[in-house]
Amino acid sequence: MKLRIRSLAAKETIRIDAPGSSSLLDLKTLLAGHLSSAAPIPPESIRLSLNRDDELFSSSPDDPISSLGLTSGDLLFYSVSSEPQTVAVTKNLDPAPSRELPADQKGKDRMEMDAKPAAVENSPLISLLKKAMEVEGGRAMGILEHFVITLHAAFLDSGFFVVGGDGSRLPLGWAPEASTLSLRYTLGQVDGEMFDLDAKVAVLKFSVMGQYIMVYGYVAGGSSDSYRVCLDALKLVPLGTLNTDSVSDKEEKEIFELWKVMKDGLCLPLQIDICLKNRLPSPPCFMRLSDDIKTKILSSLPGVNVVKVGATCSELRQLCSDDNLWKQKFEEEFGSTDRMTIAGRNWKERFARAWKEETTCKRSCLGTTRRFGFVSRPSLPLFPDFDLSPPAHRVVLPRLPSRQQFPSPYNRLNRGGHFGGML
Amino acid sequence: METSTCSKKIVQLRSSDGQLFEVDEEAAMSSEILKNMIEMGMPSPLPLYEVDATTLAMIVESWNRRLQEKRGEITEAELERWEEEELLKSKEPDGDAICVLLAANYLEDEHLIDRAGEAIAHHIKDMTVEEVRDYFEIENDFEREEEEKVFQQNAWAFH
Numbered sequence: 001m002k003l004r005i006r007s008l009a010a011k012e013t014i015r016i017d018a019p020g021s022s023s024l025l026d027l028k029t030l031l032a033g034h035l036s037s038a039a040p041i042p043p044e045s046i047r048l049s050l051n052r053d054d055e056l057f058s059s060s061p062d063d064p065i066s067s068l069g070l071t072s073g074d075l076l077f078y079s080v081s082s083e084p085q086t087v088a089v090t091k092n093l094d095p096a097p098s099r100e101l102p103a104d105q106k107g108k109d110r111m112e113m114d115a116k117p118a119a120v121e122n123s124p125l126i127s128l129l130k131k132a133m134e135v136e137g138g139r140a141m142g143i144l145e146h147f148v149i150t151l152h153a154a155f156l157d158s159g160f161f162v163v164g165g166d167g168s169r170l171p172l173g174w175a176p177e178a179s180t181l182s183l184r185y186t187l188g189q190v191d192g193e194m195f196d197l198d199a200k201v202a203v204l205k206f207s208v209m210g211q212y213i214m215v216y217g218y219v220a221g222g223s224s225d226s227y228r229v230c231l232d233a234l235k236l237v238p239l240g241t242l243n244t245d246s247v248s249d250k251e252e253k254e255i256f257e258l259w260k261v262m263k264d265g266l267c268l269p270l271q272i273d274i275c276l277k278n279r280l281p282s283p284p285c286f287m288r289l290s291d292d293i294k295t296k297i298l299s300s301l302p303g304v305n306v307v308k309v310g311a312t313c314s315e316l317r318q319l320c321s322d323d324n325l326w327k328q329k330f331e332e333e334f335g336s337t338d339r340m341t342i343a344g345r346n347w348k349e350r351f352a353r354a355w356k357e358e359t360t361c362k363r364s365c366l367g368t369t370r371r372f373g374f375v376s377r378p379s380l381p382l383f384p385d386f387d388l389s390p391p392a393h394r395v396v397l398p399r400l401p402s403r404q405q406f407p408s409p410y411n412r413l414n415r416g417g418h419f420g421g422m423l
Numbered sequence: 424m425e426t427s428t429c430s431k432k433i434v435q436l437r438s439s440d441g442q443l444f445e446v447d448e449e450a451a452m453s454s455e456i457l458k459n460m461i462e463m464g465m466p467s468p469l470p471l472y473e474v475d476a477t478t479l480a481m482i483v484e485s486w487n488r489r490l491q492e493k494r495g496e497i498t499e500a501e502l503e504r505w506e507e508e509e510l511l512k513s514k515e516p517d518g519d520a521i522c523v524l525l526a527a528n529y530l531e532d533e534h535l536i537d538r539a540g541e542a543i544a545h546h547i548k549d550m551t552v553e554e555v556r557d558y559f560e561i562e563n564d565f566e567r568e569e570e571e572k573v574f575q576q577n578a579w580a581f582h
Contacts, residue, residue, distance in 0.1 A: 285521050286559035293528060293540065300544035307580035311552045311573050313561045352579045359582070 001065070001072035005031055005048070008079045020066035024048070024058045027065055031078060041080055049077045075134050123321045124314070125259060126247050129153055133242045136170055145175055146239035147213060147231070148206065150255075151262050152183070155202075157315070158267040160185040163201060181206045184220075187274050200278060202270040217266045219273045229265040231258070249323060249346060256322055260291040287315065294319055303329040303351050323347050330354070434461060435468035436483075442476035443468055450486035455531035474526045481519065482526055485510055485535060511542035520546060521559075 001020050006013040014034050018027050028043035035041050048056045056068055056076075070076075122130065132153040133146070141149075152162075152170055161167035163184040174181060183204040201220040206213065211233045218226040236258065238251035247255070272288060274280075286294070298306050298320060306329060310320030326347035334342075334354050342357075344350035432448035434457070451457045460469050471479065485506065492502040513519040520542040527535035547555050556563060565573065574581065 285525055287561065288525065289528060293524070293536065297540045297544050300541055301548065304580040305548055307577045308550070308552045309547070309555055311570075311577065312556045312559070313564050314569075315564075316561070317565075317573065352577075356579050359579075 001070065001074075003027075003070065003072070003074055003076060005076045005078050008077050013075075018065065020070075021064045023062055024056065024065060024068065025061060035080075045081050047079050047081055050074065122247065123252060123256075123318070125256060125318045125321065126242070126252055128157070128318075129239075129242050129255065132156075137243065141175070141240075141243070143233050143236045143240065144206075144208065144213060146242065147236050148174070148181065150239055150242075150258065151204070151215065151266070154259060154262040154267050155185050158263065158271055159187055160202065160267070160271070161187075185270075187271065187280075200274060202274060204266070215266060217270050219270060219277060221277070224273060224277075225269075227266055227269045229261060231261070253323060259318075260295075264290040264292060291319060295322065295325065298322075298325055299328060303333060303355065321348065326351055334358075436479065437468040437470050438474055438476040438479045439472050440475050442479075444476075444479055444483055446483050446486065447490060450483070450490045453486045453489060453532050453534065455533075457530065471530070473529045478522045478526045481510055481523060482530070482532075482535065485523075489534070506538050507542065511539055 002015065002017050004013050004015055014031065016027070016030055016034065018030055022030075025043055028046040028048065031046060031048075032041045032043045050056065050070075058065075058068060129150060132149050136149045136152065137145075148170070156168060162169065162171070163186050165171065170183070174183075185202045185204070186200050187202075202217055203220050205216045207216075208214075212230055213233055213236070214228060214230045216226050216228050218224045235254070238247075238254040239258070241247045241251045242255070268288065268290065294316075298309060301309070303326075306320050306325065310317045323346050330347050330351045333351065342350045342354050344353055433445050434448045434451050436444045436446060436451070436457075438444065448461060451461065457469060474482070488497065488502055488505055491497045492499055511520040511523060520539050523535060524539035524543060527539055547558060550558060555561075563570070
């Protein structure tokens with residue numbers, strides 16, 4: 001079986017082809033042979049894991065690796081330890097590629113990590129996309145392949161299934177054909193009893209013209225609008241970072257923008273089209289709106305409410321983790337970010353810290369608790385670095401600045417021939 | 424686009440459920456979609472496939488009032504008050520503000536999109552997570568562990 005084994009410290013991946021009947025020690029020996037080092041590495045000192053935390057063990061030294069739940073295509077992690085191996089039987093039978101466990105999980109055997117920094121908690125979207133890359137990847141991929149996998153993840157996230165196979169995987173052998181690829185998706189809720197079978201399938205066609213990648217989507221069956229998304233390949237470069245262990249803030253923001261274009265330009269209109277054609281209830285009204293408009297509504301809410309909306313469902317959780325939005329919230333609540341002294345990996349973290357500090361200070365110094373929407377003003381400036389004067393929450397609806405000029409593809413349904421999001 | 428009192432141009436609109444509405448052409452121009460249809464000379468009645476009669480009636484009235492404000496017949500404050508108190512008041516699921524926002528989005532009426540969006544934000548400011556779900560008719564699709572994680576990570580916002 002072909003396995004990818006990635007070093008936790010060096011972030012490099014080694015590809016190994018080991019027979020399914022080989023033992024865990026055989027696999028480690030094979031890996032040790034691939035590792036270049038000043039001194040030969042004893043196979044016994046190698047720690048293998050499917051999820052970075054739980055070490056793979058076999059109850060008997062002769063157990064084949066296939067009995068541990070490993071299958072071809074799996075991604076494993078390794079590190080090299082100087083301590084003797086502890087004997088604990090923790091058979092990991094989950095054949096899925098690496099899962100991320102919560103960082104605060106206690107009571108499990110942990111692998112010894114050499115020079116591994118604390119696991120960075122990715123945003124929900126980045127975690128989802130990294131998993132998609134691991135599942136569908138496995139070979140050297142170019143920009144187009146990264147884009148196809150991301151778009152595939154967007155369709156799965158919107159409730160679509162791939163026609164054929166188990167529904168969640170791209171067709172076998174898709175990668176070499178990416179530039180002439182055609183994909184077919186159907187909605188999970190559509191059953192097989194409708195008379196017009198074709199009207200349940202959304203077809204996607206890809207084409208590459210110069211540096212632009214275009215995707216056309218339409219519902220099969222003849223009379224249907226088509227939706228198009230056209231993207232500059234240069235804008236897709238950040239998707240390549242999803243195969244690495246670190247995605248910078250800037251890259252995350254760009255990926256988030258691409259995700260919204262895919263969702264608003266293709267997934268959502270196709271989903272609504274299929275529902276209409278099959279007389280199914282369309283997704284709940286609010287969720288039918290483009291991400292652009294949902295984000296606009298979120299930008300009018302105080303930070304605590306953005307969190308509450310983000311706790312309603314997974315799609316809104318992703319939308320509410322937009323760091324641009326949290327930067328705006330920070331500036332509204334705590335003033336300019338130029339003299340910002342709060343630490344944090346992203347703006348949401350900084351907001352949370354500042355909020356907690358302010359709330360704690362108010363409780364201890366003034367004996368008041370924060371009531372939703374109304375902030376009691378302190379009589380003294382306790383933290384000179386923060387602007388503690390809150391935005392006025394008037395009873396009358398506050399005016400918004402004029403709407404950002406995003407091309408909103410959802411607006412152009414039912415007009416035959418449609419131009420979607422363009423970056 | 425004549426706006427003199429002698430010869431006002433009227434356009435006919437048809438809602439998704441077949442009801443006909445007559446509206447001042449200038450008022451209808453608040454919608455980019457209708458503006459394009461009118462300029463392209465599409466025949467009346469102009470079909471609006473995604474706006475039902477109830478919502479269209481409210482939207483047509485809002486356009487008329489905006490036209491009145493533009494002509495100085497009512498003040499901006501009066502227009503705003505009507506929009507808040509009449510057009511966008513309901514907090515029920517599938518209530519006025521959401522219907523208006525969806526229709527305004529379809530019609531590409533920037534002003535109404537903004538106003539309805541603000542109204543919705545105002546409505547949900549006092550809501551708990553569960554109430555927001557009911558209001559937007561969203562299904563909770565979190566696994567239990569995932570949901571616990573969300574609340575743990577954001578505990579600061581729930582006190």
